[in-house]
Amino acid sequence: xxxxxxxxxxxLEPVRPVRPAxxxxxxxxxxxxxxxxxxxxxxxxxxxxxxxxxxxSFWVKLAAMLAIAGAGxxxxxxxxxxxxxxxxxxxxxxxxVGILLLAGLANxxxxxxxxxxxxxxxxxxxxxLPRVILVALPVLAGSLILLRRMAPTRLHLAGLAAGxxxxxxGAAVYSVSCTESSLTFLAVWYQLAMLAVAxxxxxxxxxxxxx
Amino acid sequence: MSRTDVTxxxxxxxxxxxxxxxxxxxxxxxxxRLVGYFRRRLSADPGSAEDLVQDTLMAVHEKRATFDxxxxxxxxxxxxxxxxxxxxxxxxxxxxxxxxxxxxxxADTDDAAATLARIDVEAMLARLPAKQAAAIxxxxxxxxxxxxxxxxxxxxxxxxxVSAHRGLKAAAANAGASEGERx
Numbered sequence: 597x598x599x600x601x602x603x604x605x606x607x608l609e610p611v612r613p614v615r616p617a618x619x620x621x622x623x624x625x626x627x628x629x630x631x632x633x634x635x636x637x638x639x640x641x642x643x644x645x646x647x648x649x650x651x652x653s654f655w656v657k658l659a660a661m662l663a664i665a666g667a668g669x670x671x672x673x674x675x676x677x678x679x680x681x682x683x684x685x686x687x688x689x690x691x692x693v694g695i696l697l698l699a700g701l702a703n704x705x706x707x708x709x710x711x712x713x714x715x716x717x718x719x720x721x722x723x724x725l726p727r728v729i730l731v732a733l734p735v736l737a738g739s740l741i742l743l744r745r746m747a748p749t750r751l752h753l754a755g756l757a758a759g760x761x762x763x764x765x766g767a768a769v770y771s772v773s774c775t776e777s778s779l780t781f782l783a784v785w786y787q788l789a790m791l792a793v794a795x796x797x798x799x800x801x802x803x804x805x806x807x
Numbered sequence: 808m809s810r811t812d813v814t815x816x817x818x819x820x821x822x823x824x825x826x827x828x829x830x831x832x833x834x835x836x837x838x839x840r841l842v843g844y845f846r847r848r849l850s851a852d853p854g855s856a857e858d859l860v861q862d863t864l865m866a867v868h869e870k871r872a873t874f875d876x877x878x879x880x881x882x883x884x885x886x887x888x889x890x891x892x893x894x895x896x897x898x899x900x901x902x903x904x905x906x907x908x909x910x911x912x913x914a915d916t917d918d919a920a921a922t923l924a925r926i927d928v929e930a931m932l933a934r935l936p937a938k939q940a941a942a943i944x945x946x947x948x949x950x951x952x953x954x955x956x957x958x959x960x961x962x963x964x965x966x967x968x969v970s971a972h973r974g975l976k977a978a979a980a981n982a983g984a985s986e987g988e989r990x
Contacts, residue, residue, distance in 0.1 A: 678886025
């Protein structure tokens with residue numbers, strides 16, 4: 597009778613340790629470039645472009661979404677390995693989302709009553725939501741491929757982390773073509789689109805990440 | 808991180824670079840831990856516990872490149888074991904039949920021992936197709952590895968594994984020994 601352990605030892609080949617960051621260069625970064633290029637070609641950057649670089653609202657949108665993407669990446673990398681916990685990254689992401697919501701609410705309350713509707717609804721809600729989601733989807737696909745190359749063991753949370761990361765990264769890319777300047781708009785609609793992508797990731801996780 | 812864990816992490820690094828001695832030490836330690844882990848949680852179902860130990864060792868093998876020495880080996884192993892346990896619970900709650908996958912083969916030797924003890928071996932083999940009988944004889948009675956058996960039979964390795972696996976299932980069914988079927 598053979599010991600199955602012998603078979604595994606016999607089958608040992610040297611492997612190069614895989615790291616999420618290295619896989620991101622191969623799968624997530626190209627997806628991000630594809631999203632950015634697709635958006636630049638199909639939608640275009642905002643028409644007031646070089647001048648918009650001087651607007652605080654441009655940088656606030658970009659920085660807020662990049663910060664959440666960073667937390668999402670942290671959760672994604674941790675979730676990609678057995679024994680790693682996505683909780684710290686997800687909690688950090690949740691805290692950032694909450695802070696932004698409070699800032700958006702404060703902005704709404706401080707606005708002149710006559711301007712509140714504009715601050716909340718902006719002029720491009722119908723474009724913002726589907727476009728953020730669309731721009732995020734390639735990044736989500738790349739992130740899920742990365743996870744499949746690794747060994748996630750909490751599939752819902754791994755999918756959620758991938759979705760949060762991709763949603764925020766997609767929103768950061770879209771912010772370059774969006775002329776909205778209201779903090780409330782950012783807090784509500786950007787984040788709603790981002791959380792929709794996170795939900796897609798959480799639902800897809802258990803189906804697509806099993807191994 | 809305990810001292811044992813540091814040692815295991817170092818051995819695992821060696822295993823990643825292809826050191827078989829280190830790898831054997833890692834797997835043997837892992838097996839002891841896994842046997843304890845699954846027996847505690849599946850005390851009513853020792854057969855499944857045994858299968859899960861093998862499944863988890865197989866997963867350790869397949870995913871060995873994802874181990875990172877900055878994490879504890881114990882946490883990494885526990886993560887995989889927990890994943891396999893949850894997978895087991897889910898499959899059994901749904902009462903799905905488990906498709907015949909590569910993973911099933913590792914546990915065959917244990918099923919084989921139980922089945923072979925119960926029935927008259929030669930009579931059993933005589934009732935099976937010649938190919939399956941030959942594969943079982945080489946692997947389970949004479950103790951050859953699947954690869955050696957494949958060489959002798961002039962067939963490929965996975966075909967021989969499948970033959971032996973199907974043969975044992977058929978034999979178990981023939982003998983009316985329903986325990987031979989993995990639920």
